[in-house]
Amino acid sequence: xxxxxxxxxxxxxxxxxxxxxxxxxxxxxxxxxxxxxxxxxxxxxxxxxxxxxxxxxxxxxxxxxxxxxxxxxxxxxxxxxxxxxxxxxxxxxxxxxxxxxxxxxxxxxxxxxxxxxxxxxxxxxxxxxxxxxxxxxxxxxxxxxxxxxxxxxxxxxxxxxxxxxxxxxxxxxxxxxxxxxxxxxxxxxxxxxxxxxxxxxxxxxxxxxxxxxxxxxxxxxxxxxxxxxxxxxxxxxxxxxxxxxxxxxxxxxxxxxxxxxxxxxxxxxxxxxxxxxxxxxxxxxxxxxxxxxxxxxxxxxxxxxxxxxxxxxxxxxxxxxxxxxxxxxxxxxxxxxxxxxxxxxxxxxxxxxxxxxxxxxxxxxxxxxxxxxxxxxxxxxxxxxxxxxxxxxxxxxxxxxxxxxxxxxxxxxxxxxxxxxxxxxxxxxxxxxxxxxxxxxxxxxxxxxxxxxxxxxxxxxxxxxxxxxxxxxxxxxxxxxxxxxxxxxxxxxxxxxxxxxxxxxxxxxxxxxxxxxxxxxxxxxxxxxxxxxxxxxxxxxxxxxxxxxxxxxxxxxxxxxxxxxxxxx
Numbered sequence: 079x080x081x082x083x084x085x086x087x088x089x090x091x092x093x094x095x096x097x098x099x100x101x102x103x104x105x106x107x108x109x110x111x112x113x114x115x116x117x118x119x120x121x122x123x124x125x126x127x128x129x130x131x132x133x134x135x136x137x138x139x140x141x142x143x144x145x146x147x148x149x150x151x152x153x154x155x156x157x158x159x160x161x162x163x164x165x166x167x168x169x170x171x172x173x174x175x176x177x178x179x180x181x182x183x184x185x186x187x188x189x190x191x192x193x194x195x196x197x198x199x200x201x202x203x204x205x206x207x208x209x210x211x212x213x214x215x216x217x218x219x220x221x222x223x224x225x226x227x228x229x230x231x232x233x234x235x236x237x238x239x240x241x242x243x244x245x246x247x248x249x250x251x252x253x254x255x256x257x258x259x260x261x262x263x264x265x266x267x268x269x270x271x272x273x274x275x276x277x278x279x280x281x282x283x284x285x286x287x288x289x290x291x292x293x294x295x296x297x298x299x300x301x302x303x304x305x306x307x308x309x310x311x312x313x314x315x316x317x318x319x320x321x322x323x324x325x326x327x328x329x330x331x332x333x334x335x336x337x338x339x340x341x342x343x344x345x346x347x348x349x350x351x352x353x354x355x356x357x358x359x360x361x362x363x364x365x366x367x368x369x370x371x372x373x374x375x376x377x378x379x380x381x382x383x384x385x386x387x388x389x390x391x392x393x394x395x396x397x398x399x400x401x402x403x404x405x406x407x408x409x410x411x412x413x414x415x416x417x418x419x420x421x422x423x424x425x426x427x428x429x430x431x432x433x434x435x436x437x438x439x440x441x442x443x444x445x446x447x448x449x450x451x452x453x454x455x456x457x458x459x460x461x462x463x464x465x466x467x468x469x470x471x472x473x474x475x476x477x478x479x480x481x482x483x484x485x486x487x488x489x490x491x492x493x494x495x496x497x498x499x500x501x502x503x504x505x506x507x508x509x510x511x512x513x514x515x516x517x518x519x520x521x522x523x524x525x526x527x528x529x530x531x532x533x534x535x536x537x538x539x540x541x542x543x544x545x546x547x548x549x550x551x552x553x554x555x556x557x558x559x560x561x562x563x564x565x566x567x568x569x570x571x572x573x574x575x576x577x578x579x580x581x582x583x584x585x586x587x588x589x590x591x592x593x594x595x596x597x598x599x600x601x602x603x604x605x606x607x608x609x610x611x612x613x614x615x616x617x618x619x620x621x622x623x624x625x626x627x628x629x630x631x632x633x634x635x636x637x638x639x640x641x642x643x644x645x646x647x
Contacts, residue, residue, distance in 0.1 A: 317376075418517065443572060
């Protein structure tokens with residue numbers, strides 16, 4: 079009887095204990111997160127990693143915490159009742175941390191995940207938590223990269239040492255000027271004296287008209303210099319002219335110098351812009367400009383006959399502008415075709431060597447020098463800004479105080495007004511018309527004392543006013559420039575080719591005639607056009623300075639330089 083009572087009591091204790099267990103524990107918790115693998119804590123105790131389902135929790139208040147290394151932590155108080163099933167679906171958000179960026183040496187640029195920061199080291203930056211790639215670099219230092227993992231709320235220091243990357247300077251001394259230097263297969267832009275990492279580079283040097291040079295060049299520590307001279311590329315030029323007696327001249331620029339050469343069959347000339355001028359006596363001169371390629375070219379000319387009355391005078395009407403109605407351009411004289419010996423072998427180097435020049439077609443030349451009144455029509459029409467001293471000169475005297483550019487602009491205006499081609503004379507044309515068939519020093523012979531019959535120069539009349547001057551021992555009766563036509567004309571009917579005012583010519587006179595063209599209408603330009611030629615002497619010149627072969631050049635305007643124009647047919 080005693081034993082039975084004990085057994086029943088034991089069974090009752092089991093039933094009571096089981097009831098207490100279910101009262102305190104029978105509740106569950108499920109936690110899912112994006113991203114997964116977050117740590118779940120209940121009351122500070124790690125209980126699972128997400129996704130977690132059926133976590134048993136007791137009835138009552140509990141603290142739920144969810145953490146992930148790269149994301150902001152989640153926490154809440156949960157009140158658990160008997161039999162509850164608590165579910166939490168969480169989207170974790172990235173947190174934020176701080177990177178302290180340091181380098182040795184300081185002043186490095188920094189890229190974070192491929193993006194360059196505006197600041198240099200030392201600096202700091204706030205970033206989303208997670209993995210990041212940090213790169214630092216500095217001029218002539220090798221870039222260094224490091225991967226870091228930044229946790230939410232973390233302050234992390236990144237300190238990188240930058241090793242020296244040896245460099246050298248690079249400078250190519252290239253001829254001709256303007257040749258382009260570029261790197262082959264590398265994203266680099268050449269600049270003379272640039273610094274580059276030591277190593278080998280592919281280089282290409284080129285310029286149109288020259289043979290491209292390619293090379294491998296090794297940049298070494300220190301200064302690296304190398305001269306590179308490109309060779310001109312040549313091609314064959316063939317010229318056929320119907321008129322068998324024609325003179326053909328070929329002009330081109332080589333090495334910055336204007337070259338003018340008589341044509342030879344199958345001649346080799348540099349590729350690039352080539353000007354070919356063909357002229358035959360009694361025929362209209364023709365000029366063709368081509369871009370000669372590496373394959374060469376063949377040009378053909380058929381020169382039309384030119385019939386004009388030599389010695390006749392004409393004046394083209396000015397047609398544009400209501401205030402010019404009935405007005406005409408300068409009086410022109412038709413000058414014959416011909417040839418002559420240009421220069422003077424007994425003169426200074428600038429006049430040598432004397433050489434034969436042909437003027438293959440007639441052309442018009444102004445009978446007198448252009449007057450102030452004629453020039454002012456141009457100024458009034460174009461509103462050109464010119465030297466104010468012009469307005470103090472008498473209307474009927476030769477215009478002075480004009481620059482070379484003023485003179486060219488006047489001829490262009492005449493061309494626009496008349497529809498004809500006006501320009502300044504070339505040096506060859508000027509000397510041809512000044513000589514007027516004479517090979518002597520002057521059109522009238524070699525006696526300088528006779529010049530006062532043909533020109534207003536620096537003579538005894540000028541000596542009375544300018545006592546220190548060296549003058550010619552004759553007297554023309556006046557000092558300053560006078561009205562055109564007071565003195566004798568030359569055999570072409572042209573006045574004041576010597577004296578009064580000197581006359582601008584078309585080209586920028588060469589230092590000598592070694593490269594001169596044999597066709598007189600072909601300008602013979604030198605390597606530089608800072609100065610331009612003027613011929614004929616002036617009211618303040620000696621007889622020697624007024625001679626037919628005497629040459630002068632300047633860049634300045636003056637009271638003793640003016641204009642004489644020509645017109646092409």
